[in-house]
Amino acid sequence: MIRVREKYGDRMTALESSYLTETLKGLSITLRHFLENTLTRKNTVTLNYPEEKKPYPERFRGLHRLMKRDDGQVRCVACMCCATVCPAHCIKIEAGEHDDHRIEKFPIEFSIDWLRCVYCGLCVDACPCDAIRMDTGEHPKPQIDRNGFLTTKIDLMKLGGPSVAVQGGVRPDNGEG
């Protein structure tokens, strides 16, 4: 147990209560910052945003992307896991039957409403085939109307790339699984 009054002092001393010394102390800090920042920008922490950007960390959950199969088709099998687990109900999937008999289902439409999304990342955890990811490192751009935030499958796939997981078994050179 620490008594804060004992540690930080309970009463003002005579000098402190004259305002002057403490004000001068404060001025020494502010003026030092002023000089340092004027001459060298040493302590400046803000950035000139659009010109200077700070990269997001690796785990940053940004915009979603849909991963692709080796032949460039969408990896998603429309299992509805992500749509179910989403607390914000922002994922809409319309499933359809694929011509290829090895692929049972695929999403005819896969849309995410980025205005409703809370970027919790549960959909990524829930995906059983590594089809949806949130690692683009980008955040939604401003739009002029709400429809601009409703993103379709095509847009989501533009950011996507081939994935490590494959359907129907282990890939021999799979390093990370």
Added chain:
Amino acid sequence: MATPETARDPLDVDDLPMEPMVLKMGPSHPTMHGVIELTLRLDGETVRAADVEIGYLHRGFEKMGEVSTWNQVFAYADRLNYNSPMLNELGYAMAVEKLMGVDVPERAQFLRVIASEISRICDHLTCVGAGAMELGAFTAFLYAVKAREFLYELLEKISGHRLTVNYMRVGGVWLDMPDGWDGAVRQALTDAAGVMREFHKLVTRHRIFFDRMEGVGIISQEDALAWGFTGPCLRSTGIDYDIRKAHPYSCYDRFDFDIPVGDKGDNYDRYLIRLEEIEQSRRIIEQAFDRMPGGPVVSSDPRVALPEKGPVYNTIESMMNHFKLVYDGIRVPPGAVYSFSEAANGELGFYIVADGTGKPYRVRVRGPVFAIMQALPQMLIGGMIADIVPTFDGINMIAGELDR
């Protein structure tokens, strides 16, 4: 159903000698953060009566909890006390784990404690910084925000986001810490401490600040207990009650830290306690890194943890387990528990009731600020309008956990 007869206007004070001025403070008022409405009766600048109206940020957390799965509630829990989301998540995760009887791995416990304590520091920094700003010391505020920013970056590195972290899961945490994170934490804590030293020099011992805080918003020990105070506000009256010490949870019993207490129960005490708790949290974090065990970061209990991605992609058993957990959610056995933890403002309690399905039957949050805010009129009466500002900030009202 109509409001019963017993309702009355708390402003109805008929023993005042002259006509008071009624002043509506908020919700659109800089100090009230847009979420509180204070109705004051003023005698000149002196507050003679006050009434607090809350509910402007009511988002139906408890109702939403009833239609979400157990894991989805984490996303809502983040938004309770949005300054320290990790602490809310820890409280909620502990409640579910207590009801299910899940053991959390050691390493996850340590990561939880570290993340929580970083959150606690952020919360206290916001509180003392905003307090200084609302007293007019804008530079001091920005220094505190700068220090907080160092820590938010850490949370972003480990959880992916700064505020809406969604880092904890039932039975553990989302991911292990990234490489080099411990060094980054130590560095950031050192930097933040350096910035806070300047903050400390700027305001703590300045007489203007001292006079504004000292002896303002006093609450006595008995009153504080009677109103249900917890956290720094209770400790400012001299009671060394901290749930981390009184009912150790997670792995707090392994760390060596002190509880700061005040004497008078005024704003200055609350301010100093927050300043000191920042130091103590720092101590906890450093000890946690020194003793960090290895191992998994999420429980292997198949009832709660999603299976590893590799088996999910490749084996049908894991895939089925995965689907069951995603579609039905975690199935919590029927029962009810009350679990509580020390959040930044005091006791954060979760009373959860399960009926055996994948969704909570009832999630009740006991926000620390809710109990404290009801004593606000008592702390304001007799003071001046200007005293509302530090008192209101000393409570550290967070509408997210007040209105839920």
Added chain:
Amino acid sequence: MSQAILERLKERYEDGVVETATERGDDCAVLKREILVDVCRFLKDDADFAMNLFVDVTAVDWLDRRTPRFDVVFQLKSITKRHRVTLKVRVDDGDDAWVPSVTGVWRGADWFERELWDMFGVRVDGHPNLRRILMWDGFEGHPLRKDYPVAGRQPLVPLRKSEVHVFENNPVDPFVVGLGVVREKSDGDA
């Protein structure tokens, strides 16, 4: 220690304690409504128990699952003794939906009981100021009842017309009325 509380309560209020249970380390006593305030006062004042901190009161709505419909759940705690206990009172729907107020024992129960009324429609008898707290005055229904729909809509609150409305709303307040009336007369372009 908390077990001792349950034992002691059973001993002291034989019929009043409906049942006791210990679940996952939480000790809970289900009480009859009549003895609630008495038990609370006893727990607070007794030197062995010293339940000096009122933590929480809430309700659980067991619509169509159990009767009586509501469990009103009190969480109490002792800061000095470092133990705690849960008290439950079961109340039914309609006229029976009320509990006695414990604000006389702990002042801090004030807002929690208002919330209980606001959210569940469980009246709190003897509460000094039982108003809605999170919802507004004209709210219809009680949102945390299970029969209140999640996407429930409320009738819109009519737009406030003019500043005159504000003055009329406070007819007893001479300051507001005085300032308002004088200004309105002196100002032609309002």
Added chain:
Amino acid sequence: MELLLISTLKVILVFAIVLGALSPLAGWAERRQSAMIQDRVGPNRASIGGFRAWGLFHPIADVIKLMTKEDFVPATRNRYLHTAAPMIAFWSAVVTFAVIPFGPWLQIANLDIGVLFIFGIASLGVYGATIAGWASNNKYSLLGALRASAMMLSYEVTLGLTVVGVLICFSTVGAQELVVAQAGPIWNWGIFKQPVAFVLFFVAAMAATKRAPFDLPEGESEIVAGYFLEYSGMKFVMFYMGEYIEMFLWSALATVLFFGGWQIPWVPFEGQTWYEFAGVAKFLAVLVAIAFLQMTVRWTLPRFRYDQVMDLGWKMLLPASIGNVVVTAVVIIATPAGGVLQRVALLVGNAVVVLVALAVAAAMKGENKIGVTTEALRTQRSEEAVH
């Protein structure tokens, strides 16, 4: 005719300096400076043809924006007073520059009662704040107006008394004469005769301009924006500019009283042209330096509470300034004029004043009337609760 022409030119020149250069630049400097103090970048987005000039175009953008902005007024205001208030505040700040001697010849009117004229007109500024607060028909404005009037009245007294010491030293109230009297070596400056008076003057002047830490009439976290809460557009600008101009006014007066005005130490003025320009430059440099200090103080300190400002004004500053006047008068009478003895005696007297003021301050610490009231009220209320 010639006099009229010269006077007009002088007026244009002075107002070009004050209104055209100093005030807009002050807005820029304040924002930029606060950014530097607070480890930020500051405003730098306004550009002309892609040229940003460290945000120097922001004042221009601000002015255009504010002038073209809708004048949004409350329906229940008092129409005439609401319009008149900003004019009064602005006018009282600007007119006083008529007697400020920027240079040997650069002074609009050399009144014999120059300093008194400044005080007389500047003290009218409080009417602007008070009327604005009352005419807005807003309770926050009203509170701000009450705070402003109480505080400015209190500090006007101190402000006047601190100057008296300087006036005694130089035996004149004419602004130009004061400057002339400080010619010669640097220790002829007012600050070396009246250091305490300078500190008191500086503090009281900050209070008179209602700037932090004395910005409680605005107190944005307590009473939103105080007396100019209900003002927008050009009327708001007049308050805003008035505040800056007033800040420069007191800085200018401080330069005249304590820093030798346009006099350059050790270099006597013998009618040289270069000296006139150098003098004006020196005057402006000192003025800007004092204004800069005021701004830095603003970004360093928290805000006072209403009663604490009154305590500081009436219980610390006023007794100290009276003590300073008495000590100065005694020293001036008792010692031979202009000698080293007098100079030393003045400094010793000042030191005595400081020590006494510190002792008083020490004795006053810990006294918290409001706390007592709170305690009394609480006891009363808890008794009520018991019954």
